[in-house]
Amino acid sequence: MAASPQSVKGSMVPDPGARRVGVFFGGISPEHEVSIISALQAMAALDEERWTPVPVYVTKSGAWWTGDALREPAVFKRPMVESQGAFRVHPMPGAGRGLVLEASAPSAWYARSRPAIIVDVVLPVMHGGAGEDGSLQGLFETLNVPYAGSGPLAAALAMDKVAAKRWAASHNIPQARFEAFTEGEWQGNEEAVLGHLMSTVGLPCIVKPSRLGSSIGISRAGTRHELDAAVEDALRYDSSVVVEEAVANLRELNCSVLGRTGSARASVLEEPLSGEALLSFRDKYMRGGGGKGQPGVPLGKAQAAGMASLDRQIPAHLPGEMTDEVRALAVRIFEAFDCEGVVRIDFLMDGTTGRVLFNEINTMPGSLSFYLWEPSGVPFATLLTEVIEAGLVRHREKAGRIRSYDINLLSERDLGGLKGAKG
Secondary structure: OOOOOEEEOOEEEOOOOOEEEEEEEEOOOOOHHHHHHHHHHHHHHOOOOOEEEEEEEEOOOOOEEEOHHHHOHHHHHOOOOOEOOEEEEEEEOOOOOOEEEEEOOOOHHHHHOOOEEEEOEEEEOOOOHHHHOOHHHHHHHHHOOOEOOOOHHHHHHHHOHHHHHHHHHHOOOOEOOEEEEEHHHHOOOHHHHHHHHHHHOOOOEEEEEOOOOOOOOOEEEOOHHHHHHHHHHHOOOOOEEEEEEOOOOEEEEEEEEEEOOOOOEEEEEEEEOOOOOOOOHHHHHOOHHHHOOOOOOOOOOOOOOHHHHOOEEOOOOOOHHHHHHHHHHHHHHHHHOOOOEEEEEEEEEEOOOOOEEEEEEEOOOHHHHHHHHOOOOOOHHHHHHHHHHHHHHHHHHHHOOOOOOOOOOOOHHHHHHHHHHHO
């Protein structure tokens, strides 16, 4: 186990034997609690001979908290209170040292009593909202902080179902027929939009908010009335909606991909099982007592199994040739979106014809898809190490490129030239 961090010149620095990993979770998102479960699992599974986890919890109001108490599930069952084990922080540029977290407190003396914490690399474990849509990754890019997982563009593309479908179409990736529209296009034109959807997508169909995950706000419509109600429900969650054909004899298949472009590899496949045509949020996260007794689930301090509690067939019962086809398609999609780290790609399959269609890509999957990698021969701790190290490699590569020029356009000579050009 790594030694405790020491305070040096007013800052917290990691033990020489382990790098400090800021595990970000929570956030302003309907998937806030799911993120907590995934992060608790990840912190419990990290190889602390190599990594020292630093929990960074983002509340539903956007405040940042840290402290060892945030590694225990019980603390999230009540409002956050400042204590020795949990306190508010705010980020500061680290000038190449990583991410600096300084204490934020109601009184100045309280803030000064806590040394700053330096995080060497960030592991985002945030589902939905600002944590998964690329904005948090953009902050780390701006602060020049190493972080694991996909970059801002891939995260933003994957989070927006409309953008993802259009991007996939540009790469000739097979997918279901779909239409997309905004709240502004819907309001006042409901009957015209419904008529258009009936003629292009048809019934039955699936209605989804564009930028949410975990099956939140998703409905199946079999009649015009149901389609109208489903669109209204989806618009409660997002200002943009996707309506796509309902695949006949549906079988859902998921595959995780790990690595970077040129070296990515696919996991075994899973087939989620549910008595309903679509898996609901409750199906995914609230079954079976949190996965108690499931083989390979690293409960540890987390005491929760998240996505691992879902009823699923692993590996999916498919012919070997079809399994290879889906896994190859998953890697192709991973690279088309320029993803990094670990993602989960969801597919729809017509159980009669065998037609396989891209559904969506999750750049920050629930439970980080460890339950797909353990059967693939990659333990959770190894999975986390690979994801973190890939982020560090990307950061080193970026640091080796030219990012600025030693030309001062504000010098007297250059300013004179600008004035002349203006004249």
